[in-house]
Amino acid sequence: xxxxxxxFILTEIVLGLLVATLAFFMxxxxxxxxxxxxxxxxxxxxxxxxxxxxxxxxxxxxxxxxNTVLISKANINMSEDEIEVVQQEIDKGxxxxxxxxxxxxxxxxxxxxxxxxxxxxxxxxxxxNNVEKKSAIPVTxxxxxxxxxxxxxxxxxxxxxxxxxxKIGIYTESSRSGADSKREKGVRDxxxxxxxxxxxxxxxxxxxxxxxxxxxxRKVDIVLALDDTSLVEAGEAAKQNNLSGAIVxxxxxxxxxxxxxxxxxAESLIVSDEFTAGYQCVAETVKKLRTSFYQMENQKVPxxxxxxxxxxxxxxxxxxxxxxx
Numbered sequence: 001x002x003x004x005x006x007x008f009i010l011t012e013i014v015l016g017l018l019v020a021t022l023a024f025f026m027x028x029x030x031x032x033x034x035x036x037x038x039x040x041x042x043x044x045x046x047x048x049x050x051x052x053x054x055x056x057x058x059x060x061x062x063x064x065x066x067n068t069v070l071i072s073k074a075n076i077n078m079s080e081d082e083i084e085v086v087q088q089e090i091d092k093g094x095x096x097x098x099x100x101x102x103x104x105x106x107x108x109x110x111x112x113x114x115x116x117x118x119x120x121x122x123x124x125x126x127x128x129n130n131v132e133k134k135s136a137i138p139v140t141x142x143x144x145x146x147x148x149x150x151x152x153x154x155x156x157x158x159x160x161x162x163x164x165x166x167k168i169g170i171y172t173e174s175s176r177s178g179a180d181s182k183r184e185k186g187v188r189d190x191x192x193x194x195x196x197x198x199x200x201x202x203x204x205x206x207x208x209x210x211x212x213x214x215x216x217x218r219k220v221d222i223v224l225a226l227d228d229t230s231l232v233e234a235g236e237a238a239k240q241n242n243l244s245g246a247i248v249x250x251x252x253x254x255x256x257x258x259x260x261x262x263x264x265x266a267e268s269l270i271v272s273d274e275f276t277a278g279y280q281c282v283a284e285t286v287k288k289l290r291t292s293f294y295q296m297e298n299q300k301v302p303x304x305x306x307x308x309x310x311x312x313x314x315x316x317x318x319x320x321x322x323x324x325x
Contacts, residue, residue, distance in 0.1 A: 037066070037069060039094040040071060042123065045071070051255070051325050053123070054278060056280075056282075059275075068098075068282065083111065095289055098121045098123055101125065103127070107127075119296060120137050121284060122140070125179035126141070138284065142272040148184060153190055154268045155191075163196035169200045169218070169222070170187065170224050171214060171223055177203075184226060199217075202217060204229065214242075232256045234250065236265070247267050261306060261307070281299070284296055
């Protein structure tokens with residue numbers, strides 16, 4: 001009887017030690033859990049137009065304690081590479097993906113399938129016209145249409161609302177860009193009754209294929225450059241007096257774009273808050289990773305209208321600082 005009682009007590013002690021040991025290791029592993037890994041897949045991430053965006057990623061990553069890995073443009077050159085790179089990052093252990101799409105609806109459909117397993121946030125634009133649907137991939141971007149309308153609105157303001165007889169050319173980086181298309185629609189709708197005539201609308205990618213350059217287009221009074229690459233190129237053409245005196249208005253988010261404005265190669269500049277964009281991409285993704293059943297939402301990014309008069313004003317100091325990071 002005594003032996004049985006002794007055996008029972010020893011068994012209870014052993015079980016107690018095992019439970020305590022298990023609890024210790026569970027607590028230890030929880031404390032030692034690795035930070036979530038978020039892969040950022042953007043083809044041109046090293047270009048200066050993404051400086052503020054990367055700074056926002058960095059600040060949010062530090063605040064939320066996550067590890068963001070930037071995939072350089074050397075890893076993805078064409079739209080067909082896009083899904084492959086995303087899948088490679090997931091295979092390497094990425095818990096979530098932030099991606100700027102370079103493909104179209106085909107690649108978008110593939111991403112939607114991947115999204116069922118790993119959270120995905122689009123940066124900059126979505127090829128889907130129905131991004132408000134719950135089934136669509138969430139996107140962090142400014143109101144593209146509104147930015148185009150604001151650019152045209154500034155042009156109207158500077159001409160007292162009358163552009164009668166003025167000839168306008170529209171220049172964009174890519175014929176496949178959904179953002180540029182929405183911006184152009186904003187421009188056209190705003191200028192509809194202004195009296196101006198839009199002589200041409202060309203994109204850089206199509207121009208390269210046809211060996212046609214910006215300077216070879218028909219003479220216009222105003223060039224509206226609807227993205228950073230186009231604005232910088234148009235500003236450089238204006239600097240070299242290759243636009244026949246045309247005035248440049250544009251949308252951009254790099255130090256080069258700001259320089260074009262400061263040196264009078266551009267008359268006005270619309271700048272989206274890319275620091276906020278980068279920060280919100282991480283913050284919204286972390287919510288999804290850390291909150292059960294949380295549904296990621298589209299994130300709207302503010303923008304600012306810069307002129308030489310307000311370029312170095314106190315209210316724009318933070319914006320200029322993030323662009324230079």
